[in-house]
Amino acid sequence: ATTAEINKHLPDDEVEELIDASLAARKNSYSPYSKFPVGAALLTNTGEVITGCNVENASYGLTVCAERTAVCRAVAEGHRKFRAIAITAEMGEKFVGPCGMCRQTLAEFGLDYEVYLSRPDKTYMKTTVGKLLPDSFNPEWVHFESQ
Amino acid sequence: ATTAEINKHLPDDEVEELIDASLAARKNSYSPYSKFPVGAALLTNTGEVITGCNVENASYGLTVCAERTAVCRAVAEGHRKFRAIAITAEMGEKFVGPCGMCRQTLAEFGLDYEVYLSRPDKTYMKTTVGKLLPDSFNPEWVHFESQ
Amino acid sequence: ATTAEINKHLPDDEVEELIDASLAARKNSYSPYSKFPVGAALLTNTGEVITGCNVENASYGLTVCAERTAVCRAVAEGHRKFRAIAITAEMGEKFVGPCGMCRQTLAEFGLDYEVYLSRPDKTYMKTTVGKLLPDSFNPEWVHFESQ
Amino acid sequence: ATTAEINKHLPDDEVEELIDASLAARKNSYSPYSKFPVGAALLTNTGEVITGCNVENASYGLTVCAERTAVCRAVAEGHRKFRAIAITAEMGEKFVGPCGMCRQTLAEFGLDYEVYLSRPDKTYMKTTVGKLLPDSFNPEWVHFESQ
Ligand SMILES: [Zn+2]
Ligand SMILES: [Zn+2]
Ligand SMILES: [Zn+2]
Ligand SMILES: [Zn+2]
Numbered sequence: 001a002t003t004a005e006i007n008k009h010l011p012d013d014e015v016e017e018l019i020d021a022s023l024a025a026r027k028n029s030y031s032p033y034s035k036f037p038v039g040a041a042l043l044t045n046t047g048e049v050i051t052g053c054n055v056e057n058a059s060y061g062l063t064v065c066a067e068r069t070a071v072c073r074a075v076a077e078g079h080r081k082f083r084a085i086a087i088t089a090e091m092g093e094k095f096v097g098p099c100g101m102c103r104q105t106l107a108e109f110g111l112d113y114e115v116y117l118s119r120p121d122k123t124y125m126k127t128t129v130g131k132l133l134p135d136s137f138n139p140e141w142v143h144f145e146s147q
Numbered sequence: 148a149t150t151a152e153i154n155k156h157l158p159d160d161e162v163e164e165l166i167d168a169s170l171a172a173r174k175n176s177y178s179p180y181s182k183f184p185v186g187a188a189l190l191t192n193t194g195e196v197i198t199g200c201n202v203e204n205a206s207y208g209l210t211v212c213a214e215r216t217a218v219c220r221a222v223a224e225g226h227r228k229f230r231a232i233a234i235t236a237e238m239g240e241k242f243v244g245p246c247g248m249c250r251q252t253l254a255e256f257g258l259d260y261e262v263y264l265s266r267p268d269k270t271y272m273k274t275t276v277g278k279l280l281p282d283s284f285n286p287e288w289v290h291f292e293s294q
Numbered sequence: 295a296t297t298a299e300i301n302k303h304l305p306d307d308e309v310e311e312l313i314d315a316s317l318a319a320r321k322n323s324y325s326p327y328s329k330f331p332v333g334a335a336l337l338t339n340t341g342e343v344i345t346g347c348n349v350e351n352a353s354y355g356l357t358v359c360a361e362r363t364a365v366c367r368a369v370a371e372g373h374r375k376f377r378a379i380a381i382t383a384e385m386g387e388k389f390v391g392p393c394g395m396c397r398q399t400l401a402e403f404g405l406d407y408e409v410y411l412s413r414p415d416k417t418y419m420k421t422t423v424g425k426l427l428p429d430s431f432n433p434e435w436v437h438f439e440s441q
Numbered sequence: 442a443t444t445a446e447i448n449k450h451l452p453d454d455e456v457e458e459l460i461d462a463s464l465a466a467r468k469n470s471y472s473p474y475s476k477f478p479v480g481a482a483l484l485t486n487t488g489e490v491i492t493g494c495n496v497e498n499a500s501y502g503l504t505v506c507a508e509r510t511a512v513c514r515a516v517a518e519g520h521r522k523f524r525a526i527a528i529t530a531e532m533g534e535k536f537v538g539p540c541g542m543c544r545q546t547l548a549e550f551g552l553d554y555e556v557y558l559s560r561p562d563k564t565y566m567k568t569t570v571g572k573l574l575p576d577s578f579n580p581e582w583v584h585f586e587s588q
Contacts, residue, residue, distance in 0.1 A: 030516050032580070033328070034354060055513045057549050058580045059393030060328060060350065060357035062542060064505065069513040072496045072505050075471050076514060097282035099353035100254070101503060104247030108498050117282075127282065134279065135244035135264075135272075139473070139499045177369050179433070181474070181501060202366045203501065204402050205433045206540030207475060209395060210501035211358065216366040219349045219358050222324050223367060246500035248356060255351050286326070286352045391576035394548070398541030411576075421576065428573060429538035429558075429566075 010043070010084055010114060018043055018086040019118045025051035025066065026088055032056060033063075038089040040066035042074050045081040050074040067102035071109070082106075084114040086124070091117075095125035103133045111136065157190070157231055157261060165190055165233040166265045172198035172213065173235055179203060180210075185236040187213035189221050192228040197221040214249035218256070229253075231261040233271070238264075242272035250280045258283065304337070304378055304408060312337055312380040313412045319345035319360065320382055326350060327357075332383040334360035336368050339375040344368040361396035365403070376400075378408040380418070385411075389419035397427045405430065451484070451525055451555060459484055459527040460559045466492035466507065467529055473497065474504075479530040481507035483515050486522040491515040508543035512550070523547075525555040527565070532558075536566035544574045552577065 010018070018041045026039025031054050038054045052070030056063045064072075067087055074082070085106065087098060095117045097103070106115070111130035118124040130136070157165070165188045173186025180203045189197045199217030203210045211219075214234055221229070232253065234245055242264045244250070253262070258277035265271040277283070304312070312335045320333025327350045336344045346364030350357045358366075361381055368376070379400065381392060389411045391397070400409070405424035412418040424430070451459070459482045467480025474497045483491045493511030497504045505513075508528055515523070526547065528539060536558045538544070547556070552571035559565040571577070 025517060028517055028519050030521065052513065052517050055516045056354065057546060059359070059395060059545050059578060060354040061359065061393070061395050062509075062546050062549075063354035063357075064509065064513050065353070065355065068503075068505065069517050072493065072510040073514040073517060075496045076466060076469055076493050076510050078469050080471065095282065096284050097280075099284045099355070100247035100249070100251030100280060101353060101355050102247070103250075103280075104500050105498060105503050107247070108503075125282075132281065133244075133247060133250075134281070135242065135274065137243050137246045137500060172370060175370055175372050177374065199366065199370050202369045204399060206398050206431060206506070206542060207497065207501040207504035208506065208540070208542050209362075209399050209402075210504075211362065211366050212500070212502065215356075215358065216370050219346065219363040220367040220370060222349045223319060223322055223346050223363050225322050227324065246502070248500060248502050251353050252351060252356050255356075284353060389576065390578050391574075393578045394541035394543070394545030394574060396541070397544075397574075401541070419576075426575060427538075427541060427544075428575070429536065429568065431537050431540045 015116060016122065018049065018084060019088060019116060019122050019124060021049045021051050022086040022088040022118065023120065025053050029053040030055045033060065036089065038066040038087065040070040040085060040087045042070045042082050043084045044074060044079040045083055048079065050077060050079065065099060065102050067098050068105045071105050080109055082109055082113045084116065086116040086118055088118045088120065091119055097132050103129065107133050107136050107138045111138065162263060163269065165196060165231060166235060166263060166269050166271060168196045168198050169233040169235040169265065170267065172200050176200040177202045180207065183236065185213040185234065187217040188233045189217045189229050190231045191221060191226040192230055195226065197224060197226065212246060212249050214245050215252050218252050227256055229256055229260045231263065233263040233265055235265045235267065238266055244274070244279050250276065254280050254283050254285050258285065309410060310416065312343065312378060313382060313410060313416050313418060315343045315345050316380040316382040316412065317414065319347050323347040324349045327354065330383065332360040332381065334364040334379060334381045336364045336376050337378045338368060338373040339377050342373065344371060344373065359393060359396050361392050362399050365399050374403055376403055376407045378410065380410040380412055382412045382414065385413055391426050397423065401427050401430050401432045405432065456557060457563065459490060459525060460529060460557060460563050460565060462490045462492050463527040463529040463559065464561065466494050470494040471496045474501065477530065479507040479528065481511040482527045483511045483523050484525045485515065485520040486524050489520065491518060491520065506540060506543050508539050509546045512546050521550055523550055523554045525557065527557040527559055529559045529561065532560055538568070538573050544570065548574050548577050548579050552579065
């Protein structure tokens with residue numbers, strides 16, 4: 001198996017650790033308008049875990065989701081390559097993917113990494129950035145265009 | 148065939164009309180930063196065609212894509228139900244879907260309507276909102292949550 | 295008096311007409327999340343009145359305010375020069391300015407035009423885009439930078 | 442002098458430290474589209490310095506400015522009260538304020554804290570969140586409305 005393939009299958013204990021981190025991050029959520037706290041935890045390709053929570057605003061359009069907070073924080077800390085992200089919210093019975101804004105933000109840094117959609121009870125559904133954003137508009141395409 | 152099914156298959160002349168409208172709308176694009184003009188044309192369930200173009204800003208985060216301009220304009224004109232949207236940009240050889248922001252905005256008003264990704268030469272690829280945003284986070288789910 | 299100066303003082307009946315248009319636009323507001331409908335009406339330099347309402351989304355960050363809807367719709371209809379905007383919301387006793395996103399969007403197309411903050415009873419406070427965004431980050435500055 | 446007043450006047454060495462932190466943060470900027478790196482450093486009321494940089498996206502509307510990255514990261518780390526923010530960009534001769542999106546995001550957490558607009562040579566202009574967003578739309582007002 002290549003390293004790439006290995007990277008695509010996180011061991012169970014790392015998945016659980018990532019979900020735990022997203023659950024902890026959720027506690028810092030600033031969501032007085034939606035009252036819907038969300039936490040996220042990114043795993044970088046060098047093994048760091050970087051978390052985020054949603055940060056809302058009286059002007060709703062300025063709301064930053066947990067996933068985007070995690071990505072921006074990771075970039076600010078010098079990371080741009082990711083292996084996985086776990087996202088935790090209270091989602092009822094169904095597993096629901098991130099919003100389109102977050103899918104596009106995740107796709108800016110790659111389409112292959114894993115996305116774990118989790119509930120507070122730590123059950124989860126696994127998918128990938130690419131599956132969540134088929135026929136995606138991404139940096140590769142922009143560069144192609146400008147040639 | 149049910150009305151719903153009929154609605155899902157626009158006749159060729161209506162598709163062409165919609166693409167023409169998106170091409171015309173593209174001429175009003177305000178895109179001094181990306182230099183990448185895009186046009187869009189929404190077909191409402193009552194047969195109106197509502198167009199939009201991208202509107203950029205010196206603060207890039209305020210950029211509104213053509214698709215979102217069309218949706219907001221349609222809502223401002225009293226429409227909330229759509230049969231199809233055509234989106235035209237200069238895309239090279241590949242057909243590329245709308246950005247994640249636009250997928251989510253389209254999904255707010257339904258998952259079943261058609262999306263025509265078109266080039267200036269009027270060739271196109273057909274898809275649907277739902278296919279572009281699998282496992283979507285949409286209003287139905289929010290309402291489910293708040294029960 | 296120069297044309298510029300004349301443009302800066304809308305006659306009372308035009309102000310009232312603009313406020314009426316923003317009130318009518320407010321009725322189309324799609325605001326199921328905030329339950330806070332807002333209407334806006336832009337007056338172009340050629341005398342057209344272009345309206346907008348807020349258009350919200352289950353993913354709050356995709357919310358487009360009434361002012362931005364009006365600006366994007368105006369651009370899509372071929373307008374980029376404005377004399378005034380009226381914004382109407384139910385604001386209690388105080389007059390409250392547009393959110394920062396909207397101030398920046400308005401500033402993209404000029405700092406000198408008038409802003410009328412109005413209530414449903416048509417009382418209003420008058421200001422300008424430039425007063426609402428002091429020391430602004432605007433297109434002129436970006437162009438200066440890139441020289 | 443009250444604590445509030447003391448907080449409003451950062452000692453020169455703390456200002457310089459904050460500007461240094463924003464300069465360092467600027468090095469992590471992900472700005473391949475604008476090629477305009479920006480750094481920011483927030484000082485919390487408990488003395489921590491939290492930095493951010495701009496994080497852009499192929500879909501321009503997803504761009505997060507340095508200031509908003511810093512705020513979201515601070516909230517994710519458990520902070521919601523701030524004494525000051527330093528923002529550093531290459532701005533030519535003029536000092537230019539943050540964009541409207543960032544002014545509104547800063548205002549969500551208070552109007553009184555200081556804003557230092559700085560250049561790479563560490564010269565700066567001092568202002569406050571409230572001065573940058575007059576007649577602001579902020580949480581206090583939303584709460585007033587909903588009573
Ligand atoms: Zn999101
Ligand atoms: Zn888009
Ligand atoms: Zn606004
Ligand atoms: Zn900004």
